[in-house]
Amino acid sequence: MYDLIVIGAGPSGISAAVEARRAELTKILVLEKGPAHSQMVRTYYKPGKRVDARYAGQEAICFGLLCLKDGDRESYLGLMDAVIDQYQIPIEFNTEVWSVTPQLSGGFIVKTSQKNLETKCVLVAIGKMGKPNQPDYPIPTSLRRGPQILFGINSRPIQGEKILVVGGGDSAAEYADILSRDNAVTLSYRKLEFSKANPLNRKILEDLIAVGKVRALLGSNVTAVEEHSDKARVVFAEPEFEPEIFDSILYALGGVSPVEFLRGAGAETNERGEAVVGPNYETSVPGFYVAGDLLGKENGGGSIIAGFNSAAEATRDLLKKYFDKSLEPEIVSLDHLRF
Ligand SMILES: Cc1cc2nc3c(=O)[nH]c(=O)nc-3n(C[C@H](O)[C@H](O)[C@H](O)COP(=O)(O)OP(=O)(O)OC[C@H]3O[C@@H](n4cnc5c(N)ncnc54)[C@H](O)[C@@H]3O)c2cc1C
Secondary structure, eight states: OOEEEEEOHHHHHHHHHHHHHHOOOOOOEOOOOOSSOOOHHHHSOOOTTTESSSSOOOOOOOOOSOOOOEHHHHHHHHHHEEEEEEHTOOOOOOOOOEEEETTTTSEEEEEEESSSSEEEEEEEOOOSTTTTTTOOOOOOHHHHHSSEEESSSSSSOOOOOEEEOOOOOOHHHHHHHHTTTTTTEEESSSSSSSSTTTHHHHHHHHHHHHSSSEEEEETTOEEEEEETEEEEEEESSSSTOOOEEEEEEOOOBOOOOOHHHHTTOOOOBBSSSBBOOOTTOSSSSTTTEEEEGHHHHHHHHSSHHHHHHHHHHHHHHHHHHHHOOOOOOOOOOOGGOOO
């Protein structure tokens, strides 16, 4: 019987495990479906990608032991390697959690691809990008299965292509920036300005548009994608945007909450499929906590620091409530980072 099982070894899951270790909770385990920690970062961040501490409009103030300063994908991964090593975080890789079932006698059964485990408390930190948002129009299967339709930037090399990036948030801005170095990039966004991207990404994007490195179709809505000689013919709702042929389309539309996972455990969810939690991130099921991106932006998710914080606060709460262990919050300013 574990005291705490953390599901997902991304920023939030690692932060939770670090706080539990700081309180000397020994019977903890992190379960990660990928072969290494931070799978989402490894999949969706291009090597060398800038990582902003202040991201998606969130403040860079940390309330747990983990914090982050501006860096890049590699410095983030290095930070996590150091933390896992220093706190001896036990992680079982290649172990996907399929379900969590509360027991009548208290505690939970965690069913994984490898075995069933028992635990007193569970903290779910599986993010949303296991299920990227899909466009709401059908895409021919031949294109969807082929190299033309992309939901991330690392699934294959992208070079010398005429590519359409669909979206207008930070991911879309960063994809457009990186791809514009080796490709002819068009960006389709339904709004008239990039209000969702952070100020730095917005500025980079506006500069790229100004010098003609990225072509922006603002106020455009794709309504259909058709196959055209192994390429994608894109049709827009607005008559001012003519149908156009692209080698590939990269969707940057965010992710969907794995709602069945939460509901299967009996946790209440909102209309966006996100877990409904109390102030300390406990769901409607006692002992079942959620942290990070699964909570939605501005509710404990949306950035690495938001994930660090919600997971640290959730863990401090469960330590106190279920193990009678008190941890003081650490308020870490970016000038006094421990790592
Ligand atoms: C392109 C892009 C750029 C970004 N840039 C920045 C940035 O510069 N700065 C910033 O602060 N934020 C950035 N973000 C946001 C940031 O990456 C996320 O907010 C953060 O990673 C969320 O952390 P998390 O731990 O909640 O979830 P995730 O990072 O999604 O981690 C979830 C982990 O759970 C694992 N998992 C999923 N399902 C299961 C399962 N069933 N069983 C076991 N394991 C499972 C996954 O493999 C993964 O390792 C960016 C996001 C994207 C997509």
